Amino acid sequence: MKVAVFSSKAYDQQSLEAANKGRHQFNFLEPHLTPQTAALSHGYDAVCCFVNDSIDADTLAELKRQGIKLIALRCAGFNNVDLAEAQRLGIRVARVPEYSPFAVAEHAVALILGLNRNTHRAFNRVRENDYSLHGLLGFDLHGKTVGVIGTGKIGAAFVRIVAGFGCRVICSDPYVNKEVEQAGARYVSLEEIWAQSDIISLHCPLMPATRHLINADTLAQMKQGVMIINTSRGGLIETKDVIDALKSGQVGYLGLDVYEEEADLFFEDNSDAILRDDTFARLLTFRNVLVTGHQAFFTQEALAAIADVTLANLDAFEAEDFDRMHEVSV
Numbered sequence: 001m002k003v004a005v006f007s008s009k010a011y012d013q014q015s016l017e018a019a020n021k022g023r024h025q026f027n028f029l030e031p032h033l034t035p036q037t038a039a040l041s042h043g044y045d046a047v048c049c050f051v052n053d054s055i056d057a058d059t060l061a062e063l064k065r066q067g068i069k070l071i072a073l074r075c076a077g078f079n080n081v082d083l084a085e086a087q088r089l090g091i092r093v094a095r096v097p098e099y100s101p102f103a104v105a106e107h108a109v110a111l112i113l114g115l116n117r118n119t120h121r122a123f124n125r126v127r128e129n130d131y132s133l134h135g136l137l138g139f140d141l142h143g144k145t146v147g148v149i150g151t152g153k154i155g156a157a158f159v160r161i162v163a164g165f166g167c168r169v170i171c172s173d174p175y176v177n178k179e180v181e182q183a184g185a186r187y188v189s190l191e192e193i194w195a196q197s198d199i200i201s202l203h204c205p206l207m208p209a210t211r212h213l214i215n216a217d218t219l220a221q222m223k224q225g226v227m228i229i230n231t232s233r234g235g236l237i238e239t240k241d242v243i244d245a246l247k248s249g250q251v252g253y254l255g256l257d258v259y260e261e262e263a264d265l266f267f268e269d270n271s272d273a274i275l276r277d278d279t280f281a282r283l284l285t286f287r288n289v290l291v292t293g294h295q296a297f298f299t300q301e302a303l304a305a306i307a308d309v310t311l312a313n314l315d316a317f318e319a320e321d322f323d324r325m326h327e328v329s330v
């Protein structure tokens, strides 16, 4: 099949070509897929997309005009796709449901440890020949209460790690995951998560019910100085409310790998450009905020798995063996 790969970077090209072994013909394109760039899919059978491609009704209408039959997402989340419209137009959507839950769970823990022990600040100090410890005081994770929202594949991997630190783990998810209970965690209500957690880590998908789950109202129910970690999707947090809570000290630490308006910022070298997003700029002024640019998935193992499953989805589509394809539908 001929596949136009949008939002592609050198590492995508390398991993997809390594897995491809000449089966499909890829054209690697740098731009995001948007209504304006969708016409670049002219002459292809499928598009391959990532988290910040905007696959809304306008994009889908153009893809349909260009004869695209498959959208092969090289990610797990599909909140950026208008699934109902894709279905109506007869365009199938496939994804990579799981590539390395460990990659994301371990990155969430890296944010916790970095924020708590101030390793990012210590790194700079030592380089300046400054070995003073003021401002670097941390706390033991052992014995602290960690609230986990969403206990699917990534949440479960995260629970196992923090349980290993000796944390008390409480969770919220509409579905009980027995593995998580076996790791010693307990399911509780969201209200109990807010009230009891020293650290809250988000691992649920972004959807209407979870959009702005962290907002002024829920922040007010949390412990003073709580640590919030978001490696899931930016839209789970109402950023302006969390900034107010950082200013008042209600939030003591914030670790983000995702940001609601990240599409125009992340995955690019913008070092020569002016930062125009005032909300994001304000976030960067807090010494107790640690932001990474959607890199939680970025391990060798995850890239190889993403490429393998994407290729398997393309193979299954070409063979019309749709049961073997990791299809997403409404």
Ligand code: NAI
Binding pocket: 076, 077, 097, 098, 101, 104, 149, 150, 151, 152, 153, 154, 155, 172, 173, 174, 175, 203, 204, 205, 206, 209, 210, 231, 232, 233, 257, 258, 294, 295, 296, 297, 298
């Ligand atoms: P999953 O589908 O295995 O687990 C999601 C869990 O969230 C499910 O158990 C589901 O029941 C639960 N859930 C749904 N609605 C909920 C609610 N209202 N409250 C609490 N829990 C709820 O997904 P997986 O693989 O664990 O991924 C989780 C999220 O991580 C994805 O949706 C994606 O947004 C994000 N992600 C981020 C990456 C990064 O690089 N930063 C990479 C991969 C995924």
